[in-house]
Amino acid sequence: MTQRRVTVLGATGSVGSSTVDVLAGDPESFAVVAVTAQTNAAKLAEIAKRLKAKRAVVGDPSAYEDLRAALEGTGIEAAAGASALDEAAAMPTDVVLSAIVGAAGLKPTAAAVRAGHDVALANKECLVCAGEAFMDLARRHDANILPTDSEHNAIFQLIDGTDAADIGSYTLTASGGPFRTWDAEAIASATPEQALKHPTWSMGAKISIDSATLMNKGLELIEAHHLFGIAPDRLRVLVHPQSLVHAMVTFLDGSIHAELGAADMRRPIAHCLYWPRRSRTPIKSLDLSAAPSLSFEQPDPERFPALRLAQEALRRGQGAATVLNGANEVAVAAFLGHRVPFGSIARIVEETLMAADREGLLQVPASVEAALVLDGEARRLAVDVLERQ
Known part of the structure; x- marks a missing residue:
């Protein structure tokens, strides 16, 4: 072989x-x-x-x-x-x-x-x-x-061999992060140590904070839009605390197909490394008879405004997602460095987007190099916003 x-x-x-x-x-x-x-x-x-x-x-x-x-x-x-x-x-x-x-x-x-x-x-x-x-x-x-990513890999598998014209909507699931049941006041004052305690996945610091704000799910919506050519109004998010269902597609006839698996990144990684064939891996298969009950709920845009900002950037296009991401990286680093409270992350991102709009920067990057230039401008503006906090 x-x-x-x-x-x-x-x-x-x-x-x-x-x-x-x-x-x-x-x-x-x-x-x-x-x-x-x-x-x-x-x-x-x-x-x-x-x-x-x-x-x-x-x-x-x-x-x-x-x-x-x-x-x-x-x-x-x-x-x-x-x-x-x-x-x-x-x-x-x-x-x-x-x-x-x-x-x-x-x-x-x-x-x-x-x-x-x-x-x-x-x-x-x-x-x-x-x-x-x-x-x-x-x-x-x-x-x-x-x-x-587990969610996009799930969609990749779900749509294989299907006609996109038969699909009505695509749903990415989110665990809800460590603050899923917290009230807005408690979330706003959360510490880095609390935000890093993800209930399901073991991840690096930056993505753990993004999961706590739900910005990660917003970024994943933008990613899915480009990966699969999905219109923004056909993308959905559901909070699913058990993290066993990674994505779903809803067909025009009302049928819903879901991809399930243990919360183990080795599974989607192996799928990509062996693609287009499949192979046995040492990853333990999900035992549905022993799995907890599955629950789903709508995300709360009031308690988690970062998701709303990402959805708005996706709908707007025109470089907004590039600015959103750069500003978020600056804000998350500031939070991890104990320079701003958790509640300031989304506020810094939103103010940076407004500043970029005023400066006429929200243009579609024509190349990867142009995207990096816009990313640098976004970080400059985010630092300005941060210094005013």
Whole structure:
């Protein structure tokens, strides 16, 4: 059996670690070309050795010596810097798993697309920041974009072989985060420690905060719009605390099809890495007879205004999603740094969007590079807003 060549961008993060487990569990099926991280040279070296990668790259040049020393004598090539990340993404391979967090993942992921590689996409900012340009780039270079987020992977599976004209709406589910049952006053004063305690998923800090504000689900709506060409008015969100149903599609005849599975990121990752075939994995199958009762409820836009802002940005288009994402990254970092309260995150994003509108910045980015420029402008405005808090 021919091995499938894989490159992992962002190998030391939460999604990256799950990807490493999948790859290490089936070395006969996969040959790892390159693995990357931003700063964690020690962990990256361990991963590179475990997966027998050809190259390991850290984005931070100051971490290069640590990486080189840790890999000395292994035959694994060490490199560092932004250009080295792009080069790793473009190395001959069959699929690139993009798990770099935030807008920082856009440039190397675009490099993978330009090389014509299939991309298993776990970096939603590629589509939130540069949706139209990114998907156009993928079409021009004949690169398949394989959705790795559990919700989008669920839709990917649900619509396989169906006629889009037969589908009325698409529903993404949200766990509701740690503050699902809290009142507005308590949510506004929540601490970073409380916000990081996600009830279902084990994730990195940034996405955990986005899940607590429900911004993550708003970003996923924008991502789904670009991935599947779904009109904004056909996208729905339901809060589903058990996190067993990941997405649903409702057909015109009223039939609802749902994708269920254990809350384990290795499942959608494996689906993308083995695509278009399926294979056995060590992931435990969901036992419905032992599963808790399934419940669903509408999200509350008053207690979770970040979701409303994302939905408004999606409907508006014109670069609003790019500004939304950049401002949110600034606001979340400020919250994690104890510089603003939890309740200020959505307010900073909203004020940044208004400032960008006043400056005439809400234009559709014509390219990935233009999206990065607009992202920088959004961060500048968000910092101005932050300093006035």
